[in-house]
Amino acid sequence: QLQLVESGGGLVQPGGSLRLSCAASGFTLDSYVIGWFRQAPGKEREGVSCINSRGFSTNYADSVKGRFTISRDNAKNTVYLQMNSLKPEDTAIYYCAARRYFCSIAVSATDYDYWGQGTQVTVSS
Numbered sequence: 001q002l003q004l005v006e007s008g009g010g011l012v013q014p015g016g017s018l019r020l021s022c023a024a025s026g027f028t029l030d031s032y033v034i035g036w037f038r039q040a041p042g043k044e045r046e047g048v049s050c051i052n053s054r055g056f057s058t059n060y061a062d063s064v065k066g067r068f069t070i071s072r073d074n075a076k077n078t079v080y081l082q083m084n085s086l087k088p089e090d091t092a093i094y095y096c097a098a099r100r101y102f103c104s105i106a107v108s109a110t111d112y113d114y115w116g117q118g119t120q121v122t123v124s125s
Contacts, residue, residue, distance in 0.1 A: 022096030
């Protein structure tokens with residue numbers, strides 16, 4: 001069964017850091033673009049970042065540029081999202097998702113084929 005599992009969420013103070021992980025089981029990630037999305041209460045799901053299958057092409061939402069870094073380790077079948085300088089407005093459930101073809105922050109969530117269950121990130125003092 002194809003499955004993505006996120007981990008690494010939690011409660012952090014403003015200005016702090018977290019690293020989210022997205023691990024795959026039942027398939028290898030090295031053929032897939034991986035995207036990170038987030039959804040805050042009462043808001044639509046939004047794209048945060050994506051990385052192409054080999055890791056040399058990345059894309060970020062304007063709201064996280066310079067603060068978040070996406071990376072992947074295909075040997076570990078895992079993609080990471082390093083989040084620094086966190087703000088209260090980053091509070092959301094974070095999801096990873098997989099699709100083929102190209103990485104672009106403009107790609108809709110509906111164009112991703114596989115999803116994880118999400119991990120909660122709360123930024124609060």
